[in-house]
Amino acid sequence: MEKSEYGDRNQLVDGNKVDWKGRSALKFKYGGMKAAFLILTTLGLENLATFSLAVNSVPYFNGVMHYELEDAANMLTNYMGVSYILSILVAVLADTWIGRYKSVLFSGFFEFLGLALLTTQAHYPSLKPPFCNVNDPTTICKIPSVGQKYFLFIGLYLLAFGSSGAKAALPSHGADQFDESDPKEANQMSTYFNTLLLAVCMGGAVSLTFIVWIQINKGWDWGFGIGTIAIFLGTIIFAAGLPLYRIQVAIGTSGLIEIMQVYVAAIRNRNLPLPEDPADLYEIEQDKEAAMEIEFLPHRDIFRFLDRAAINSKPDIQLEKSQAPSTTSPWKLCRVTQVENAKIILSMVPIFCCTIIMTLCLAQLQTFSIQQGYTMDTSLTKHFHIPPASLPIIPIMFLIILVPIYDRVFVPLTRKFTGIPTGVTQLQRIGVGLILASLSMAVASIIEVKRKTVARDHNMLDAFPVLQPLPITTFWLSFQYFIFGIADMFTYIGLLQFFYSEAPKGLKSTSTCFLWSSMALGYFLSTIVVKSINGVTKHSKNGGWLEGNNINRNHLNLFYLFLSIVSLINFFVYLFVSKRYKYRPQGPIVNADGKSNDLVA
Template sequence: MDNNETRPISKGDQAMLNTDFSIDWRGRPCKPNKHGGMRAAVFVLGIQAFEIMAIGAVGNNLITYVFNEMHFPLSKSANIVTNFIGTIFLLSLLGGFLSDSYLGSFWTMLIFGFIELSGFILLAVQAHLPQLRPSQCNMITDDNCIEAKGFKATIFFIALYLVALGSGCLKPNMIAHGADQFSKDDAKQANKLSTYFNSAYFSFCVGELIALTVLVWFQTHVGMDVGFAISAIVMGMGLISLTSGLFFYRNKPPQGSILTPILQVFVAAISKRKQVCPSNAETMCRNQNHAVSVDGSLNIDFRHSDKFRFLDKASLRVEQQNGNNNEKESPWKLCSVKQVEQVKVILSVIPIFACTIVFNTVLAQLQTFSVQQGSSMNTHLTKSFTIPPASLQAIPYLILIILVPIYELFGIPLARRITKNKHGITPLQRIGVGLFTVTFSMVAAALIENKRKNMFLSSNKIISIFWITPQFLIFGISEMFTAVGLIEFFYMQSLQGRMQSFLTGMTYCSYSFGFFLSSLLVSLVNKLTSSNSRNGGWLSDNDLNKDRLDLFYWLLAVLSLVNFFNYLFWSRWYSKSPSNSSTNDVVVPVV
């Protein structure tokens, strides 16, 4: 092949170029007037609302069941819950990988939706049958209370992690599959994409709100077995919603392993580590016979970053010893420049992603210790009506339902006038505001816990549960910035048509690592503080009136503040990304 010619476009290249190519449930090309659009997306919004309703009711009140019914110690119960929720979000990477590479988003959701449903059913059966649970006793007053072991514990953990596997693999695909219903080639549908994202976030908040109020109320006042059974019914309704849209969906066909192109870049770069990189992207593209426009300029559809320059060696064409430079090289020896830049994007966002882990460690406390904190307070709203402590977690979502529309209608236009930026404030700035604000959530939690404990010990007075409202309220405000900003940030970095579900899964991984870090911190704090105290560790008792939860909250407040300054460094580093070329023209990647 002559050096001035571009090579023929292969089927793999066609798939990468035509990123909006979709098929129906039979594998045939979609018809614009029959498939996709909001009509199809509504069914996806249905399963999203029902699934978050089902899992939210279980996860947010799970510590009550683990502590009161399964009789695990308080610190161990908190770790069981955080490990469970952390596993859910970690498995979102598996769900995104299977969807993008092999199964497609619809079949991934359907398969793992039924796995999650089976977990809910098994939880309900165990909670209903006394022979599958330990004997009833009070963990605080009864020293002879025995935790679940053997067969009973095995059944519990099997059920719990069936739920985790199903929910984790569902999460990244629900948003991605809904977004796939809107054709990027159709201007009208493309404009409705933002409406879909707003609707998806609204359905998420509504699902959480119902879970933390109605479903948690049933768990508390009727029984955990009934609560788990309702979660199973709700999950079944979600699967019905998903399958009802089968004939209307636009499905993105899987494109094989998404990890292989990433590995190829590293292998090719290492094999040519002694080569010298060209100074700009244009030189590398000419070496790869990229398409040339009529005016002689190159058609390049990426930004060349000076970060991780050693990876640029993967796109260098090395002269063959036999003199035949036109011979096609192995993709493990020569990668496209665009392929290299995509790997750079993934590496560049990792520090930003890592800085949100501490934020989600704070979230873990609101779902564990703050629930137990509320259980030690006066939960009576009236003489006959009590508030389930877990329902206080509905406050952030209630705040989000109110604040997000206000922010969209008034906050963003005002920020646009001030910053002259079309986003109002950039996703990185939005994340930073949230990371700074969350510090005050833990400050409020520490102050209130200190007040609650002193009031009880000094005068045996139990303060109202509404005293812990500020920590949930502040967290709701910080989540509006951090969580939404992170999703927006990863969406802007997504690789077209290739790793959409996988990158969505990466946003959930921050939650996973945050909950795992919470478990590690609890164990580490208990170990360090118990070795220097005769009274045991800060969190070693099953009674918060003997523990030092307030000190643990202060520790998290300090970590959050340090993490914020760490984020300032990495966001500044990420923003310094020189670009040698940037156009919107299409180029055939040489892979």
């Protein structure tokens, strides 16, 4: 790659980032917030188009397509699960072969096609079962034909595939527009990740209100159609930013395979003694030209068992510093940098595991808290009520208010004291969110005690399904949503930035999918925990804590308290693992001794 035409190399961005013509990207000409703004706009429009499907699709599957309620709920969870899992596959493709920019374009096309098919099916009567009142037990509703089922599933899973690509490539492509080694751009990257959450929330707010209202009052074809237009506009806006983007060149080899090579080589060399001097481990020669194209990391004295992957298992072969012998397989001998990248990924695993419990708590706010809302007074005014299914708008509105305050007030203020571009380190930010999640569950337990007290005082414990709401406003639930909204702002965006910043160059998109994987595991764990709690408590006075349909007779307050305690224990485990985490030795957040400025430092 020719760079001499630019003169001063300091004007070049870090890494293998090029402009739209394949030339090395210049800092003053490409990337930055102007390019990131287009990406954030795309992300907001994508969330606007798809979020309503995640919260309001069960009525469509049940009421329009005539699936049983249980089957409709499973269709939704399967759709979301596939979307999360596929994001890992798309991320690998983006990092390795097609690049993040092209990945987003392809994803936008598949999302558009999927929503267009759903819009078409919702509009034409021949593509769906005849109208029928599924709530009338005397009526037998016709189930979808085989062709109608295929049409629905093709549209739904094309949308899932496209959505997975947006999750995998959009956030990391936006982060590519900044240079972490430049203090000014490191500050801008912090703003980008905070604004990313704001864009998601604004798109979600419109989807939860306007799109849901359109679906219910104007028809599902109109609701899906508006989402289709939003995806189309988002993809066009994203594509139009090509002349402004810094584009990370795909590395051509899988970063995951390189990580696997380290483990295989370390196992093969397990009987070899570790050298006392790390300089004896294998690494290609580092020079100024190579450093511009190839990632180099210094050896760190952690996870020493992996260092065996960089030991020459054939001492009779003299290694050249320029390259490994052609006869040596990469599954037997790895570079020090490759080994250090494997150490980084291994170090991130405990952090990843500690965040699963938070999504377990989030799942309860999206299920049981909404059930609570159905029993409470939802009136805002005499003539206006907020649907319980729209209760997630409460934390979203809180976040829309809090994110700008966090980014414009809290971060600059703490930055003056810490000298860290993000105000606090990513690990500190994640930890704050985890402790707030525990507090949110504790508050939820208290609010549930208050709600049941009102039901008991008005002899309404057995009034379920509710013929009239309890004389307690649903906005009591806003306390737990408010606290968890702040936890969201700290943990999930902190995780996204942490995974991106710490990951090897070849695994940037893949690493951000750790967040989606954590959320998927949290939702899956929620099902297991609920069933386990019911199994353990089935011999109590009123049966299992969460059994049956009468939430007034359940012990939801005890379940929330249990989650609060589990979250608190999880937080202390997180303190233990974060204390021992060492940030990668490149970037703005590194102490002189190479140790992390961790949560309790």
